[in-house]
Amino acid sequence: xxxxxxxxxxxxxxxxxxxxxxxxxxxxxxxxxxxxxxxxxxxxxxxxxxxxxxxxxxxxxxxxxxxxxxxxxxxxxxxxxxxxxxxxxxxxxxxxxxxxxxxxxxxxxxxxxxxxxxxxxxxxxxxxxxxxxxxxxxxxxxxxxxxxxxxxxxxxxxxxxxxxxxxxxxxxxxxxxxxxxxxxxxxxxxxxxxxxxxxxxxxxxxxxxxx
Amino acid sequence: xxxxxxxxxxxxxxxxxxxxxxxxxxxxxxxxxxxxxxxxxxxxxxxxxxxxxxxxxxxxxxxxxxxxxxxxxxxxxxxxxxxxxxxxxxxxxxxxxxxxxxxxxxxxxxxxxxxxxxxxxxxxxxxxxxxxxxxxxxxxxxxxxxxxxxxxxxxxxxxxxxxxxxxxxxxxxxxxxxxxxxxxxxxxxxxxxxxxxxxxxxxxxxxxxxx
Amino acid sequence: xxxxxxxxxxxxxxxxxxxxxxxxxxxxxxxxxxxxxxxxxxxxxxxxxxxxxxxxxxxxxxxxxxxxxxxxxxxxxxxxxxxxxxxxxxxxxxxxxxxxxxxxxxxxxxxxxxxxxxxxxxxxxxxxxxxxxxxxxxxxxxxxxxxxxxxxxxxxxxxxxxxxxxxxxxxxxxxxxxxxxxxxxxxxxxxxxxxxxxxxxxxxxxxxxxxxxxxxxxxxxxxxxxxxxxxxxxxx
Amino acid sequence: xxxxxxxxxxxxxxxxxxxxxxxxxxxxxxxxxxxxxxxxxxxxxxxxxxxxxxxxxxxxxxxxxxxxxxxxxxxxxxxxxxxxxxxxxxxxxxxxxxxxxxxxxxxxxxxxxxxxxxxxxxxxxxxxxxxxxxxxxxxxxxxxxxxxxxxxxxxxxxxxxxxxxxxxxxxxxxxxxxxxxxxxxxxxxxxxxxxxxxxxxxxxxxxxxxxxxxxxxxxxxxxxxxxxxxxxxxxx
Numbered sequence: 001x002x003x004x005x006x007x008x009x010x011x012x013x014x015x016x017x018x019x020x021x022x023x024x025x026x027x028x029x030x031x032x033x034x035x036x037x038x039x040x041x042x043x044x045x046x047x048x049x050x051x052x053x054x055x056x057x058x059x060x061x062x063x064x065x066x067x068x069x070x071x072x073x074x075x076x077x078x079x080x081x082x083x084x085x086x087x088x089x090x091x092x093x094x095x096x097x098x099x100x101x102x103x104x105x106x107x108x109x110x111x112x113x114x115x116x117x118x119x120x121x122x123x124x125x126x127x128x129x130x131x132x133x134x135x136x137x138x139x140x141x142x143x144x145x146x147x148x149x150x151x152x153x154x155x156x157x158x159x160x161x162x163x164x165x166x167x168x169x170x171x172x173x174x175x176x177x178x179x180x181x182x183x184x185x186x187x188x189x190x191x192x193x194x195x196x197x198x199x200x201x202x203x204x205x206x207x208x209x210x211x
Numbered sequence: 212x213x214x215x216x217x218x219x220x221x222x223x224x225x226x227x228x229x230x231x232x233x234x235x236x237x238x239x240x241x242x243x244x245x246x247x248x249x250x251x252x253x254x255x256x257x258x259x260x261x262x263x264x265x266x267x268x269x270x271x272x273x274x275x276x277x278x279x280x281x282x283x284x285x286x287x288x289x290x291x292x293x294x295x296x297x298x299x300x301x302x303x304x305x306x307x308x309x310x311x312x313x314x315x316x317x318x319x320x321x322x323x324x325x326x327x328x329x330x331x332x333x334x335x336x337x338x339x340x341x342x343x344x345x346x347x348x349x350x351x352x353x354x355x356x357x358x359x360x361x362x363x364x365x366x367x368x369x370x371x372x373x374x375x376x377x378x379x380x381x382x383x384x385x386x387x388x389x390x391x392x393x394x395x396x397x398x399x400x401x402x403x404x405x406x407x408x409x410x411x412x413x414x415x416x417x418x419x420x421x422x
Numbered sequence: 423x424x425x426x427x428x429x430x431x432x433x434x435x436x437x438x439x440x441x442x443x444x445x446x447x448x449x450x451x452x453x454x455x456x457x458x459x460x461x462x463x464x465x466x467x468x469x470x471x472x473x474x475x476x477x478x479x480x481x482x483x484x485x486x487x488x489x490x491x492x493x494x495x496x497x498x499x500x501x502x503x504x505x506x507x508x509x510x511x512x513x514x515x516x517x518x519x520x521x522x523x524x525x526x527x528x529x530x531x532x533x534x535x536x537x538x539x540x541x542x543x544x545x546x547x548x549x550x551x552x553x554x555x556x557x558x559x560x561x562x563x564x565x566x567x568x569x570x571x572x573x574x575x576x577x578x579x580x581x582x583x584x585x586x587x588x589x590x591x592x593x594x595x596x597x598x599x600x601x602x603x604x605x606x607x608x609x610x611x612x613x614x615x616x617x618x619x620x621x622x623x624x625x626x627x628x629x630x631x632x633x634x635x636x637x638x639x640x641x642x643x644x645x646x647x648x649x650x651x652x653x654x655x656x657x658x
Numbered sequence: 659x660x661x662x663x664x665x666x667x668x669x670x671x672x673x674x675x676x677x678x679x680x681x682x683x684x685x686x687x688x689x690x691x692x693x694x695x696x697x698x699x700x701x702x703x704x705x706x707x708x709x710x711x712x713x714x715x716x717x718x719x720x721x722x723x724x725x726x727x728x729x730x731x732x733x734x735x736x737x738x739x740x741x742x743x744x745x746x747x748x749x750x751x752x753x754x755x756x757x758x759x760x761x762x763x764x765x766x767x768x769x770x771x772x773x774x775x776x777x778x779x780x781x782x783x784x785x786x787x788x789x790x791x792x793x794x795x796x797x798x799x800x801x802x803x804x805x806x807x808x809x810x811x812x813x814x815x816x817x818x819x820x821x822x823x824x825x826x827x828x829x830x831x832x833x834x835x836x837x838x839x840x841x842x843x844x845x846x847x848x849x850x851x852x853x854x855x856x857x858x859x860x861x862x863x864x865x866x867x868x869x870x871x872x873x874x875x876x877x878x879x880x881x882x883x884x885x886x887x888x889x890x891x892x893x894x
Binding site for chain 3: 046047048049050063064065066067071076082083084085086088089090092093112122123124125126127128129130131134135161162163164165
Binding site: 257258259260261274275276277278282287293294295296297299300301303304323333334335336337338339340341342345346372373374375376 | 685686687688689711713735736737738739742745746749750756758759760761762763764765766768769780781782783784785786787788828829830831832833834835836837838865882883884
């Protein structure tokens with residue numbers, strides 16, 4: 001019985017320590033904010049110049065000059081600050097962001113990640129993804145374990161253009177928590193009812209049990 | 212009859228246009244601030260993070276957290292702003308300072324300037340001089356025409372270690388206003404009673420009359 | 423007396439030339455100098471290179487400038503989006519050149535341009551398609567690529583308040599690229615919601631000091647991109 | 659709950675190790691974290707590399723740290739001055755190494771260290787003795803030299819006010835090197851005149867956001883260097 005999206009978000013949230021400065025990617029990673037354990041202070045960074053980002057406001061209080069990286073209205077919590085883009089990315093590139101959690105099209109067992117283009121043409125767009133994977137101290141990925149077509153997203157090597165090389169150190173999927181180890185992935189934790197063998201069958205590189 | 216220090220400062224001040232952003236070096240250049248024509252707004256920059264520097268305050272209002280590059284108490288005029296050192300030197304290096312006026316031990320006819328070390332040992336110190344001469348749009352020098360021993364300070368080539376190369380575009384001394392032209396200086400204006408010949412005799416490179 | 427306040431956007435935009443590089447502030451819907459862009463359209467300069475994080479929203483501002491075919495080349499990090507159809511169509515039709523730059527590299531290249539740093543090394547983008555053809559160098563065992571400064575002929579930005587010297591403060595996340603673009607352009611033009619008397623802005627809280635600003639235009643009630651996009655969506 | 663407030667300077671300084679690089683804020687008499695330096699003297703770390711714009715004033719703070727022979731090497735722009743006799747004596751006696759850096763290059767190397775930029779090109783210092791041995795490269799027809807980032811193990815800075823997250827505001831020209839040093843060190847320790855409740859600092863006016871600060875110590879009434887120097891001069 002695999003984890004739901006909310007369960008994955010809660011698991012990823014549980015692994016964020018108090019006081020961490022965290023950048024959450026657009027989409028599924030954003031949900032982590034809703035599951036930070038009560039009483040644990042975590043400071044959310046948004047690449048467009050916000051530290052101390054709070055939840056989405058009620059519709060009547062939405063302010064299009066207070067938006068997140070996904071361009072959606074957010075709030076600022078006490079202790080928050082605004083700064084310009086070069087300072088914001090100094091935080092990222094300079095190794096000051098403790099954890100970033102991103103979505104991905106593919107990850108590789110050597111820690112490579114692809115999440116900026118499907119390589120199929122159309123308009124390419126990169127945003128802050130390459131800066132985040134190069135700069136955050138811990139780069140974590142939340143993704144479905146396989147594509148809609150059932151193809152593994154945890155691969156031996158990327159098939160899509162890379163966002164960064166050798167940077168991912170944790171992957172959360174509906175089947176478990178994984179760590180890229182170079183040639184293989186390590187299964188740190190399996191979702192209830194899942195076995196190493198069952199997960200390995202849906203993974204594109206060797207999968208080993210954690211010690 | 213050569214100019215007094217105040218007259219030189221007034222002449223240099225008269226050549227600063229309204230709205231200019233100006234950095235004045237420690238010592239004689241600082242006096243220029245006292246001679247900006249009334250009603251002409253000039254914005255003074257101090258390398259330690261001030262724009263809109265005003266005159267020295269009365270003793271009772273001195274604040275050692277509001278000091279100039281020479282570490283002496285100053286004031287802030289309306290419109291002034293504080294910023295950090297990297298931003299301050301971004302203004303300098305980035306070509307945003309219209310004019311800097313510096314003292315010098317020596318200048319050369321090719322625009323080289325020496326003002327950071329006499330090369331005699333002792334403790335070397337450079338401060339912001341190399342940044343200012345590299346970055347300001349117009350680098351101007353105020354100096355006595357000769358050393359106390361009577362040796363020319365306007366030379367063909369420097370004898371002392373350089374602060375910058377090919378950067379000076381105007382020199383004010385008690386004898387006149389000069390422009391380095393490469394092989395020679397051009398006399399833009401002579402102090403009252405001074406002649407080209409008399410000044411040339413005290414100058415270490417050929418001196419030509421302005422057209 | 424220093425007075426950088428201009429009566430209207432059209433007057434402030436004067437002097438932009440064909441082929442200029444125009445830095446345009448904004449991220450998503452926050453901080454876009456829409457009225458200045460409309461004045462630029464009226465002014466008529468063509469063959470522009472535009473630097474902006476995105477590629478315009480809906481059919482106003484940068485999107486309208488693109489639609490009017492004034493932009494030969496866009497330097498940006500994220501030209502895709504739910505309201506970026508004007509750019510997407512031009513791009514697919516091969517009518518505009520695109521230089522895609524990681525967002526942090528874009529911000530840093532602009533700051534470098536303003537700070538007199540012609541080039542710097544960065545780890546962002548190493549090993550990716552966006553590093554192709556770029557000089558690579560190893561520092562402390564880690565690969566970096568060389569990136570070059572971006573300077574603009576003109577910057578168009580939006581701030582919250584200004585004084586007659588051109589000191590600027592911003593509002594919330596509308597600050598974004600404004601400060602670095604103001605540094606990086608020969609002529610920086612800011613539209614602001616209000617102009618305040620000299621000395622009223624707190625000298626400790628001024629974000630863009632006057633030295634980086636050439637012209638200021640008060641636009642008290644700028645166009646709401648959100649309203650525009652809602653209207654567009656309702657019209658479909 | 660995040661709480662970076664430490665009860666006293668000695669507690670805050672804990673963990674500095676022999677051989678560490680210590681970034682120390684201040685320019686002239688403004689912004690020197692004198693109490694933190696005195697705590698560092700008490701703590702005992704030796705063979706330090708210190709980065710500061712100057713070389714200490716009188717016989718307190720950095721001057722006292724030098725006098726106690728804790729500093730093997732000083733990286734600075736202006737070690738000379740009317741009250742720099744402690745450094746001058748050590749330097750003349752060959753008891754301390756000096757790396758002289760143009761002031762703007764010093765500030766930019768620190769910012770680079772904090773921003774993850776390992777090296778950059780600058781026109782400052784080209785053609786001078788301080789460029790000797792440095793890589794030179796021409797951009798747009800102008801020579802530049804390559805300068806490398808400075809990172810610190812610890813930064814000691816002085817600010818005006820902080821909250822428990824470590825957000826900082828400064829006072830007037832005491833801001834100087836504080837913000838870039840805070841960015842560039844693994845552990846940044848700030849002494850502040852006052853600690854205010856979280857949310858009290860204006861988010862638009864915070865100069866050093868909390869992410870750059872590790873520890874905060876309230877020192878309500880720091881030593882006045884001016885008083886100290888006047889007393890020294892009277893004692894002569």
